Amino acid sequence: MRLRTLALGAVLSAGGGAAVAQQAPQVPNVAHERQWNVDARLAAYYETNIAHTGKAVARSRGIVPEDVRITPQIAADIVQPIGQSALFLNGVAGYDFHNRNDRLDRARYQVTGGGTGVIGICRPILYGTYSGLQSDLADLNLVTVENEQVTKGVSAGVQCGRPVGLNGGATVQRFDTKNSADRLVVQDHTAETLFVQLGYGSPNLVNASLFYSYANNEYPNRVIVGRPIGDGFFTETVGLQLQRRFGPRLTTGGSVSATRLKREFAPAGTKQKITATTYAANASYRAGSRLELNMLAAKNVRPSDRPGKLFDVAESLEGSARYRLGGRFNVVLGHVYQDVVSNVDTLQAGLVVTNSRLNATYGQFEVRRVGNGSVTLDVRHERRDTNLPSFNYTSTRVGLITSYSF
Numbered sequence: 001m002r003l004r005t006l007a008l009g010a011v012l013s014a015g016g017g018a019a020v021a022q023q024a025p026q027v028p029n030v031a032h033e034r035q036w037n038v039d040a041r042l043a044a045y046y047e048t049n050i051a052h053t054g055k056a057v058a059r060s061r062g063i064v065p066e067d068v069r070i071t072p073q074i075a076a077d078i079v080q081p082i083g084q085s086a087l088f089l090n091g092v093a094g095y096d097f098h099n100r101n102d103r104l105d106r107a108r109y110q111v112t113g114g115g116t117g118v119i120g121i122c123r124p125i126l127y128g129t130y131s132g133l134q135s136d137l138a139d140l141n142l143v144t145v146e147n148e149q150v151t152k153g154v155s156a157g158v159q160c161g162r163p164v165g166l167n168g169g170a171t172v173q174r175f176d177t178k179n180s181a182d183r184l185v186v187q188d189h190t191a192e193t194l195f196v197q198l199g200y201g202s203p204n205l206v207n208a209s210l211f212y213s214y215a216n217n218e219y220p221n222r223v224i225v226g227r228p229i230g231d232g233f234f235t236e237t238v239g240l241q242l243q244r245r246f247g248p249r250l251t252t253g254g255s256v257s258a259t260r261l262k263r264e265f266a267p268a269g270t271k272q273k274i275t276a277t278t279y280a281a282n283a284s285y286r287a288g289s290r291l292e293l294n295m296l297a298a299k300n301v302r303p304s305d306r307p308g309k310l311f312d313v314a315e316s317l318e319g320s321a322r323y324r325l326g327g328r329f330n331v332v333l334g335h336v337y338q339d340v341v342s343n344v345d346t347l348q349a350g351l352v353v354t355n356s357r358l359n360a361t362y363g364q365f366e367v368r369r370v371g372n373g374s375v376t377l378d379v380r381h382e383r384r385d386t387n388l389p390s391f392n393y394t395s396t397r398v399g400l401i402t403s404y405s406f
Contacts, residue, residue: 254281
């Protein structure tokens, strides 16, 4: 697949897991050649605890923990060159059907489309994103179950320079997130971001770059006594990114940065400004032609999806191994650790998790291209511990995913 999402600056990715390490905005990298890839997918998952909470909370919400989910999907990856420019579309759209919890039945989709071109040594890009899905029950309050979270975004950017020598780029983005549940409209928010990067590339040494990012996050529906408008915060981040390839087997990359957060409003006795050291790192090692090892780590500050909360400080660590059994079979094993801490002072009716720790172990067995199709067996076991014992849970999920390419 040649249309894929890359981080502007350092590329930070690892296969098979859920953790995401990024200090830069995600920008599509579009190959300048025509392609038309359309896949039809059908996934079936059995999960022992789809409620993602303890039994008491599941009962109060009217959720049956043990359930089967069926998700038919269509995935498209399309690029159409027009001279030196190109139009692109990349996305997945499907619908979740639940056997025992039809309240959770809902569409899920994520689509990115736009255009890119060439102006001298620069490549400008303009694109939009549109996504929606049922919220994970793990971080909702005691009474909310049905909530579709929809995010619309528009982005514009430019990357200038060549792989060797000076290079730089900038990206501006705006995202609007809405929630369908009445009790979660306080989490509706708008994020406007600016990212600027200046670097130097050397094939034999280290690719290095300095970056600056600014993000303004507004929660217009947040009611605060004594304020005519809602709540919000902004962050500023300054950092250094490095990438280095050690021969054909080992690739490393990462960034370290200082982040400053300032809130529009803080209750008495609470700091209005905080600072944090944030980072992202990855390493990939090919042990021969069959085995690949990956590591991914990150810490960042982000807008919170937890009801009534303003921001999260999230850390994650993931390790995975991919092994090829011949030309058609792949095996993936991995583990993800995530720690998320939310601000605790924002008022919210009902109990809400503010500190959670997740450990997840996963495995995949893929049979590639049986004709135009493939089959993947997916297994994942999760354990989450929180500051509210009622929201602690363990869950095992087993899935079978079939895919057919047209």
